[in-house]
Amino acid sequence: MRRRAILAAPALLAALPARAQEAFPNRPVTILVASPAGGGTDFSARLIAEPLAQRLGVPVVVENRPGGNGSIGLLATARARPDGHTLTVGYSGTMTGRPAVEGVADLDPQKDFAPIALLTDTPQVMLVHPSLPVRTLPEFVAYAKQRPGQLNYASAGNGSLHHLGTELLKRRTGIDLVHVPYRGTGETISDLIAGRVQFYMNSPPPVIGFVRDGRLRAIATTGQQRHPALPEVPSLAEVGIADMPVNVWYALYAPARTPQPVQDRLAREVMAVLAMPEVQSRAAEAGTFVTPAAGPAVAARLAREIAAWTEVVKAAGIKPD
8 A cells, every 4th residue: 555655646746736727716816017007008907807807707906016117016927926816917118118228137028927918009199299380290201301300209208119119210211309208198298289399109098189179280190000089190001101119019928937728728818808899899998909919929029029129229329217
């Protein structure tokens, strides 16, 4: 009997990981958001939280952990137990723009996380002050070329997607604009309305009202198609500018060493949530689009955009703050 017990022990030990994986989830799942409540990252997390909880059979709690330019919440996820119970929603500006500017010494989005699914994708709208005699992006490019270094563009800070995206636009079109960094969207929009800066790009929700009442003018939207909230505004593809990775997108991530069966279960359930008409409608009302894609597609997009932004950072001589 003793010999049988000894022989059986390795088989029992080998079965333990499988049983642990089968138990997922066995407690509430937390989605850490590395920014304050109310932003796009927070919206994307809360968009899936309740229906995901219904599918998993356990509570899914969204917890905001802002600070450190996103590093506090992301590091907490990267260092969490890799069992699927701690996740994060990553913002593309942080996950692709930040490593291009600051490097990956403390946090490497490609090595520290396991991508689960792409959630939402939001085209940007390019805006000018209405005093400028331009109504399209080609007209703005021609106007700026006649005034090198005389026009200002705003961003939400050094290394932000607004900053890197406009630097990429400068490279693609040959214009010379002066960067004016701000600390947040509110003061940026206020100064654009006041005419202190002449150009800015941002996601549609915060600016659509100002476009409609004439205080701002939209001259292009990023992406391949026109934005349904701004159907009169041409897309970049229409004006002949391709391969501009300036859309804001959000994806769900787990810690890097999360077992593959747990990743697969999460991906299946999230993809099912994103297929729900009510989830898609809620996203559309907020000016964004549900764009389901599995983990490998997210990993490929991360690699592609980090490489693109690294090239922009080097060419523009952008340094960390």
